[in-house]
Amino acid sequence: MEETLKKKDKILSAADIRTTFHTHGRTVQAVRGVSLYVESGEILAVVGESGSGKSVLMKSVMGLMPDNAEVKADQLTFAGQDMLGMDQEQLRKMRGKEMAMIFQDPMTALNPLKTIGSHLMEVLKRHRGMDKEAAKKEAVAVLNQVGIPSPEKRLGQYPHEFSGGMRQRVLIAMALCCKPKLLIADEPTTALDVTIQAQILDLLKSLQEETGMSIILITHDLGVVASLSHRIAVMYGGLLMEEGTTEEIFYTPKHPYTRALLHAVPKPHSGSKERLEPIPGMAPSLIDPPSGCPFAERCKFACERCTKEIPQYRTYSTTQRALCIYSGEELDHKEGEVESHG
């Protein structure tokens, strides 16, 4: 199916990633075979509820999973290099240099006993071999770049002297230090105030345009990504449910889960005041995942077949595919029926 998707310069391409944890005799299947790619210079949004495996997927790609996790994949290439063939040391050297990751909670992401300057300079010394003076200069430059006022003064300060939004900027600055080809942002705005959220997202977008790096933006909030991302991948229960361009996902969503998500979000472009529909039910347990489609339990279109087997992807365009036994038209039809009955 990969071949049918649009061919372009892919910075990251992964096939069939499977991540499992072993804790106390139980096995948790957090990611159950996800294939994904990122084109250079694009922003890909990975959307899903908590527990959908989106964070684990990205940590698996970065090689950040703990010892009790097992990551398998058929293919994992980054900027033309085969990551599966690399040893721990090679992977470590890539982290923070060619691909960087920032996290959800900026309040705890920085070592409280180290100054902002030493956080930045450590990365610069490590990956760019700079001496102290050069690193300091560069640190000031990146802080400037992410919009932190009077950076020279700020270098000597400790994380607790920064607000949440400012700390997230510091982390973004850390990520920019080595001009990475790919930045993975794991819910970078979830822990922040709404006004600050918008600022950070704007910053990410403008930095992307400035540097031409690719960004994977992980979020549980479809509303956040509408104006930002080029493409969207929707995850649920450790599986990729649907992927497509932002327009495709918002205007012609195929998968019932994507549709349900869209109903649960205020529509970004339509002025209509539709009532938001929460999705009934809870996300499935990943300890003993259902043998069929993980969304079947909560899906209003589910039939018996859905609970028995995981369907194949249906391809709708060079960029859009969805994991559902029903095609988009079939679902449109059924939706009409449900509505007329309900």
Next chain:
Amino acid sequence: MARYILKRILTAIPMVFLITVLCFALMHFAPYDAIDAMTTPKMSQETINLIKAKYGYDQPVYVQYIRWLDGIMNGNFGYSIVTKQSIASDLAVRLPNTVKLVLPAYLTAYFLAVVLGLLAGANKNKRTDKIIDAISSVGIAVPSFWFAMLLIFALGYKLKILPIVGMHAVGKESSIADFLKHFIMPFLTLTVSFMPANIKYVRSSTLTQFSEDYVMVQRAFGATKSEIMFKHVCKNVLLPVVTRFGMAFRLLITGSIITETVFSWPGVGPYFIKAIQGMDYPIVMIILVLSSTMVILGNLFSDILYCLIDPRIKEMG
């Protein structure tokens, strides 16, 4: 920061004061008092009154308290009822002996605990961790006097390589080699008894630090395992550990009552136990006050140290 330290010192003062009141009250209301220890039933009431007047026990309670407190402040700790010796000069001899034993033992225990605790914490659930954790779990359950008895039996009685009591052999008071021979067993006992709880403490704070977000972030930025351990985790673990050091103050006076008694080490411990057994009130009171003051000073020291080295507290008013 200066204000915080000042505030901390100001709250410590009433605590010390209250403790002196408590100690005095305890002794005052004890079923037997100092007079009983100095008089015999045969004495006439007149003689008893005379003795009372001599030591000021005929005065009202508060006067007695103020005189006692005034004495302590001026370094006059009073006199032992039993031996009639000056308590201050007794302590001047005994305190250094206690410090000579406790300080090296505590420093050793602390150093080993930090090393082993970090080692265990960094190797969570691996063999090293399991062994260290098992040793400290058992160690916590071992009574120090029992461990001392094992040492005495093995090194003193069976192998006959170490003396089992005292600090010096008679006539060898200035020999360092002789002192060390006497020193080894009590030192080992104390080190082993201080270590397990501290190992557990360091281990669990190391585990906590390793699960912090900043460790994941550092990994995401390509830090090596040793960079994470030594540049980041260590500092965070050591901060509370270093400040915990203030708690060792209390041990300088009474931390080794048991060990000193077992080995008849001429420190404060046996002095105190003897005073308790002999109802030697002035000594008991002084030790009670001194040791509690040391605890408060130790905590104060910890807080001030914390405040000096933790950037997060520096700004606090």
Next chain:
Amino acid sequence: MKKEKINKDKSIRISSVKLALKHDKVAVVSLILLGIIILFALLAPFLPMEPNATDIANRLKEPSFAHWFGTDEVGRDYFARVIYGGRVSLIVAFLAMLTSLTIGVAAGTIAGLSGGIIDMVLMRFVDILHSIPWMVLVTVVSIFLNPGIQSIIIVIGLFTWMEIARLVRAETLSLKEREFILYAGFSGVGTWKIIISHIIPSVFPTIIVAATTSIADAIMMESSLSFLGVGIQQPMSSWGSLLQNAQGTMQNSFHMALIPGLLIIITIFAFNKLGNLLRVYVEPKVMSGEKE
């Protein structure tokens, strides 16, 4: 529906404890040994042995079939003395724990519920008691009381409740803000009723875990005091006083020093393990909560 959830909850707790036990064979062994020790201590009066019967002809005998642990310096059967000693140690520890829990829970709830000046005074008092090294305090107070088993229970109980009081107070404070307590307050339910029907059940898990630690500490304290000669007095014996006694004869009858010490270690170790297991039961996250 609700009951079902509670049952499910309970089964998760039990299965986490089972899992914890499966991964910790040492805990299983130590708990079995603890069970045997407690059983012997409980049944001691019904066993055909006499801890105080002297037999001068058979002094300081090595362990044999007739005397499993040998005899002491006046020919008393050491096995019987160790069993009775354990009985005393465990009784002291258990009752001291109850005393300490009662005071701690009472002080903690009162301080937490009343707040203001009462809270401040109580907590200051806790601070002060905390500042006096327990060894010193306990020895001093023990001279107030006639030596004996009651005194040592009271002494240990009186000076170990501070930590429990702090825990319970903290828990009470957070509970106080919770809605159901607020409602109970508004609707005019009496303070005592709130304490008994809401606070106590909520702090119960904390208390249970604290209790095991408290027993372990009490055993250590009792044996230390008895070893120093300010605890249990002859002819009654506890593990600590047996050890004190064994100092004199240790050179020849080392087993007399070895056995009570080992029993103390096993008992304290097992109670600490039990505490860990209860903690797993109370908050199963402790086990599964190894994040990630």
